[in-house]
Amino acid sequence: MDRRAFLQSAAAAALTATIPAAGATAPPPATKEKMIGIQVGAASFVDEGTEKVLDEFQQDRYRKTRGDNIRDPESREQLEGS
16 A cells, blocks of 8 residues: 555544544533532441431531531631521
């Protein structure tokens, strides 16, 4: 294969790779909803039980939204005062 044929076939392959396939679908549109993920080891569910682990998550979420996890007394006062 001479250099000209090689370059033509390489250019054609590169061009073909950049054109989307006829049946290809576009990615789904982005949603405005936020997704929150929690990573938990499987051992937690085995040791404590599913209900207890989920209850702990719920209680922790409640504490964080109330500001109980703030260790600095001034910050806590500002949060509670507003």
